[in-house]
Structures are given as C-alpha cells and as structure tokens.
Amino acid sequence: MTAPLEFYFDFSSPYGYLAAQKIDALATAHGRTVDWHPMLLGVAFKQSGMAPLTSIPLKGEYSKRDFDRSARFHGISDFRMPAVFPISTHAAARIMLWAKTRDPAVGAKVARALYRAYFAEGKDISNPDTAADVAATAGVDRAGARAAVDDPAIKDALKREVDGAIGRGVFGSPFVFVDGEPFWGLDRFDQIERWLAEGRF
C-alpha cells in the first residue's frame, strides 16, 4: 500500500508545527508521501464545543510548558511560541490551498514556509500581505498568492476542505489518516510508525 499520509493541520497549532517537522521523514522512511491539508480548527471547535488549548483553565498553563518541552524532546530547536496566539488562519490556509491546487509539492513547500514564519520567526501570518510575502519566499507568485486570499473560488475550496475534514472526524491538529485509520496528535506518531512498519495492530 502506497497511499499518501493525509496530514491535516491548522497554521495556528503548535503541535501541528512540531508534527510538520516530522511528517515527511516518517512518510519517506516507509515509502509514502504526504498530502498536506490545511484545516480551520475554529470551525471544528464550534462543532465539538472545544476551545483553543491555551484558553482552557489549568490545561492552558500546562500546554504552554508542554509545547516548549515537546519541541526540545523532538529536537526541534527553532520553535518559539508566538507573542500573538492564537491567530486566524484563513489567509494562510487559502494561500496554501491555492498553491497546492497548482502543484501539490509547491503547496507543501508553502505550508512549511508559512508554519516556519509563524512558529520560528514570530511573523503574523493572519495578515494576508505578510502571508503572501512568506509564500513568495517559497517560490510562488506574490501577487497571485495575495489575490487567492480574496478569491471566491479559493474561499469555497477551503470551505469544502474544512467541511470534508470535519466529515471525516478531524477535530484537532495535527490529525493524520493512514490508509483510513485516524491518528490525532504528534504523540500518536509512535503508533503511526508501527502501523506503517507492521500494518494494522
């Protein structure tokens, strides 16, 4: 079986960022590719009644500590919790989806650049101009990226993407499907690893 790993993430998700640093190597080690799916967690939160981690009493304080510790544990040295958090990720998701529609490999490259801009460099990628600037560094046309944010067709495409994700049960970030099996969280990558190596367990 060589179906791609279906990787759902929100650009404002710290664990999604950490997972994004690991997913390609995990897939490659098992002869797979990665299909990058931008997700809007806010829409899923409305359905599940959940809330951004850091806004939850008790859990929020722990989470901030765990983001940094998990980054160190996984050897991801460039992670810096952004000063502004969480942010709206519509602009970043639309630009990434626009790039992906033209070329999936470029879409993944744009996704990595946007994630790095926010979680390593502290850039506010909720701003469409900033997000377009970042996308341009990943090799896409800057004006095209900026226009995608306001393009009704791209807006619709993102809405379909998010509805589809929720329809499949995606409620958090990162969320990965391996041959249909759902795995939530970077802390399920050990289970994904075994699943890929040995099959269903």
Next chain:
Amino acid sequence: MTAPLEFYFDFSSPYGYLAAQKIDALATAHGRTVDWHPMLLGVAFKQSGMAPLTSIPLKGEYSKRDFDRSARFHGISDFRMPAVFPISTHAAARIMLWAKTRDPAVGAKVARALYRAYFAEGKDISNPDTAADVAATAGVDRAGARAAVDDPAIKDALKREVDGAIGRGVFGSPFVFVDGEPFWGLDRFDQIERWLAEGRF
C-alpha cells in the same frame, strides 16, 4: 534524586488504567517508587470547563477507537471498555485513600484491583458494596473498606487530596509529577522516561 513519581489518576479514566499498568515498571527501572493519588476528574472539569472525553462530539468517537488501539499498542491485553461509562469514582477513591492511609503499598494494591475490576472485568465500582468487595480481594478488611465510603474523615481527606491536585494544576488523568515537573497523559511516558534517565531536557 529518589523522590517518588507522583501518579494522579481517576478510576473512570481509560488512559489512567493503561498508565497504571506501566507506571510501576517505569519507576522501578529508574530506582523510583510510585505515590498513587486518586483524583476526581469531575471536580477538575468544573474548573477547566472540560468534559468527559467520550461526551465530546467528534473527539468522543475517536477516543473510543484510540482507547482500544492504545491498549494494543502498549501490550495491555485485558483492557475492555466498560458498558457503563463514565462512572462516579468517589467510592473507589475513598476506599483507596483509606487503604493508603494505613499502608501506601496496600493502597497501591487496592488501586490496581479497583482499576482492573472496572476496566478488565466490567464491574461497576461506583457501587460502594462492589468497590468494598474488590478491595477485600486485595487484602484489606471488607467492612472497614465499606465503612470508609461514608466516613466523614475520609471524605474530607479525599476533598483535600483533590483540592491539592487542582492546586498543583492537575486537570486530566493520568497526570504525573517527576521532581515537580508535570506530565499529562500516557503519551508523555516517553518524555518521563528520558527525564528519569537523563534529567531535565
């Protein structure tokens, strides 16, 4: 450093049960012991606004699948999701705390027996008589265990224990402190392992 691992758990927590099958070996491998602390998640949920996992749309369905898969992943073959879930764990927690007050090792033994009764044998340990029966199989006096459920001093002790846990930031189960460092979830046992082996990272 040889301080015990402080292990907080709720008797109605599936991941707490799985963690309870792993915590002793983890501690022993690093020259530590385990201090078992019964917790009432319902009280923490009131403070955090969280809810039982299985009651959350989208996340609930995933969780049920993940409980079973995580049990298989960790080689815990006796896990069976109970028909009645979640349950009130006041009775079990009071009996365990009563046993612990008399002898911590016996308290841990009672905790393991109660957890097994619920998550491997499907017994409803929210029932004080059932919980006392189970405790008796772990070697404590059955009448004493049953009386503990209604003992004002034990009720107060559990309340102090739960308030103390929340005061330390415990919001979920399992929750482990290692020399003051908080770790939430069985899926942080890999980080605990490194922390014990190599110290702060």
